[in-house]
Amino acid sequence: MPTQKTISPIDGSVYVERTLAEPQEVETALVKAVAAQKEWRKISLDEREAICRKAVEYFLNNADEIGLELTWQMGRPIRYTANEIRKGFQERANYMISIASKALADVEVEEISGFKRFIRRDPLGVVFVVAPWNYPYLTSVNSVIPAIMAGNAVILKHAQQTPLCAERYAAAFEYAGLPDGVFQYLHLSHDQVAQVIVDSRIDYVAFTGSVEGGHAVQKAINERFIIGGLELGGKDPAYVRSDANLADAVENLVDGSFFNSGQSCCGIERIYVHKDVYDQFIAEFAALTKTYTLGDPTNSETTLGPMVRTSAAEFAQKQVEEAVAQGAEALIDPKLFPAHQSGTPYFAPQVLVNVNHNMDVMTEETFAPVVGIMPVESDEEAIKLMNDSQYGLTASIWTTDIDAALAIGEQVETGTWFMNRCDYLDPALAWTGVKNSGRGCTLSTVGYEALTRPKSFHLKIKA
Known part of the structure; x- marks a missing residue:
């Protein structure tokens, strides 16, 4: 049988x-x-x-x-x-x-x-x-x-x-x-x-x-x-405005990107950061990413386990390599994570900058601990980039201005719009998606x- x-x-x-x-x-x-x-x-x-x-x-x-x-x-x-x-x-x-x-x-x-x-x-x-x-x-x-x-x-x-x-x-x-x-x-x-x-x-x-x-x-x-x-599926975006609480945004977006090894339909896969706070955000985001411990998930000290299968890790690695070949910069050296090994599901987290929407890593679902981060000059540019996707499950904004959050949220094509949080389902709200x-x-x-x-x-x- x-x-x-x-x-x-x-x-x-x-x-x-x-x-x-x-x-x-x-x-x-x-x-x-x-x-x-x-x-x-x-x-x-x-x-x-x-x-x-x-x-x-x-x-x-x-x-x-x-x-x-x-x-x-x-x-x-x-x-x-x-x-x-x-x-x-x-x-x-x-x-x-x-x-x-x-x-x-x-x-x-x-x-x-x-x-x-x-x-x-x-x-x-x-x-x-x-x-x-x-x-x-x-x-x-x-x-x-x-x-x-x-x-x-x-x-x-x-x-x-x-x-x-x-x-x-x-x-x-x-x-x-x-x-x-x-x-x-x-x-x-x-x-x-x-x-x-x-x-x-x-x-x-x-x-x-x-x-x-x-x-x-x-x-x-x-x-x-x-x-x-x-x-x-999802390719969920986040937008960090210049008035955001950066420490809070970094902490939550790192977690939203890498929890469950990034294997979440509503995980964060692309981030747009206002140019005024971009450099600081990138530095803090990469530093926090490096504190993860990749390894045996039965060990209570491990914070990042293996991906579900080797083929999933290989798919993510291919997206990273293609992006780098197109001009992206990988900020995380996999050698910082000794458990990372080709040909296995153990895959180190990766942060990519100098990315754009000609790269699959910014448009196609990755479903892995990989995130691309781009600077933007305005709310209008962020909205355009967030909507430039075949997906629309969740999207988040990081700001202290609730009026701006509401106004921008009205223009973003998504099933759930978050302010200052991500990667969460509130059972009192409808869980839904748009587009693909x-x-x-x-x-x-x-x-x-x-x-x-x-x-x-x-x-x-x-x-």
Whole structure:
């Protein structure tokens, strides 16, 4: 039977091996999901909430163990991985649970004598969630918890790199007492994913991944009259104005560029700095970058782990080399990071200057600890450069002038506009992108709209 292997970036060993689902397993899962959802939708919102909160409790109780698994699966340093559960996962899950009653409430319309009219938010049915490896719990929780809270059944297909995350969800919902079939997971190949999407029993697809993957999902969705939420790539910019608090901007933008080895769809990949503070910013940014420790992510002292696989590091290195050949200057000597080694996933952070938009490193997603920095003369130039991208997930401005931040934000093509912060999802706000960063949204009350369909009730109560 076909299998999938998770190769740990730590040492190249096979950390997890799983058998792909057989056709009959897929069929059984779909049958169970449809049947379970018909009963689950009848369960009160209070009961759904109690079960989902208990599932979150399972994750919190096992955060350290889950963190260690995550480090071995995708390489993030152990000092950070448990926090994916304790901070982001918990925050998003609990927020979406807490707003469900408001988000799912009937929509009342103006009264007309003799009639009762309202709009009800019905669950869609079976939601198919296809999740990535880079933030495997943070990306999946955006859809899994609200889908179940809304009365849907969920089938989760997690990335080949992080299959244990899907199994952890199953364990959490079993611990919480979720009825059998409301949540299931399947280990699937790409071809099998497409086959599931075109199945008439799937009512919605929530996909997070690359633009290429998004096109494949959209192609499968187009076979049917359903929609899907697509959270795709990013080339997220930051603009540092002359009035910015430089120390704060440097600290946060270095972290936003290099956390998780730069493997974040909303990580900082390009920075534009006003010419008046450019030299100081560059000096401080490079100095802070050199304080990172690249190495074994199971070591608590490590702050920068390996990239997910060797090919990802080689892709980043190619972008750097091409930029340098075109005139860019690399400020970081990889020799400062002894663990950096060609032919492995261990890749030193890099800061590039003398860059421009003719270079791929400033226009194509890098998804690595590499950032390019350019000087600009004005807000207008910064806006033009930030918008010069096929992507539009997040963008940030660093300034003490909130009026300027709002005015500039109105002109930047992005799903989320930050002032003096970056690389964060606020669950109270819609998480969305424009252009090739995707379609639809998750989180916030708006996120529930994609997981339900409106059903209008028009009742004449007086003959």
